[in-house]
Amino acid sequence: MFQAIYSSEHFLPVDSRGYSPEFRTITEGARRRNEDRQITGFLICASSWFCQVLEGPEAHVMELLERIEDDPRHHCFQILQTQCTRDREFPSWSMAGVTLSSSAIVLQLILLERQFGRRHPPRDRTASELFDLCRALSAAASREVAPAFV
Numbered sequence: 616m617f618q619a620i621y622s623s624e625h626f627l628p629v630d631s632r633g634y635s636p637e638f639r640t641i642t643e644g645a646r647r648r649n650e651d652r653q654i655t656g657f658l659i660c661a662s663s664w665f666c667q668v669l670e671g672p673e674a675h676v677m678e679l680l681e682r683i684e685d686d687p688r689h690h691c692f693q694i695l696q697t698q699c700t701r702d703r704e705f706p707s708w709s710m711a712g713v714t715l716s717s718s719a720i721v722l723q724l725i726l727l728e729r730q731f732g733r734r735h736p737p738r739d740r741t742a743s744e745l746f747d748l749c750r751a752l753s754a755a756a757s758r759e760v761a762p763a764f765v
């Protein structure tokens with residue numbers, strides 16, 4: 616299994632809660648296409664940045680990373696880590712998309728606890744910090760905050 620994590624920044628227009636309808640478009644399209652390619656993962660859509668974990672067959676993940684990098688909806692695309700793993704970290708999500716703003720208080724707290732916020736793009740964060748964040752949000756989502764998902 617091949618796994619990659621990247622971060623990027625965006626200027627998509629967001630509402631007062633930091634939500635953009637484009638998040639839903641991106642996430643729904645991703646889910647549809649990823650299922651066909653055995654790709655799973657986790658996508659955080661914050662009000663000015665994205666962070667995504669992609670996992671699946673190496674060729675498929677690499678091809679997708681190239682496509683995502685070229686996507687004009689974001690910039691400062693930066694791959695933080697790639698690695699081979701035995702198992703999937705996010706087997707149940709063909710692509711879960713979580714937004715900081717549609718948030719349930721739980722999500723806000725998890726982000727704040729880790730000092731992420733809309734003014735703090737993840738460019739200085741390490742891959743393992745961002746991984747931990749994805750894991751924590753995924754666990755919170757499985758427990759109780761499904762409505763926060765787009």
Ligand SMILES: Cc1cc2nc3c(=O)[nH]c(=O)nc-3n(C[C@H](O)[C@H](O)[C@H](O)COP(=O)(O)O)c2cc1C
Pocket residue numbers: 641644645646648649658665667679682683684686688689710
């Ligand atoms: C932050 C972000 C995450 C994305 N994640 C995925 C993804 O997981 N899977 C996917 O197929 N497309 C994803 N996309 C969309 C791709 O960039 C691209 O638009 C899509 O794959 C269609 O590519 P095509 O027009 O070349 O067929 C994402 C785009 C952005 C901006």
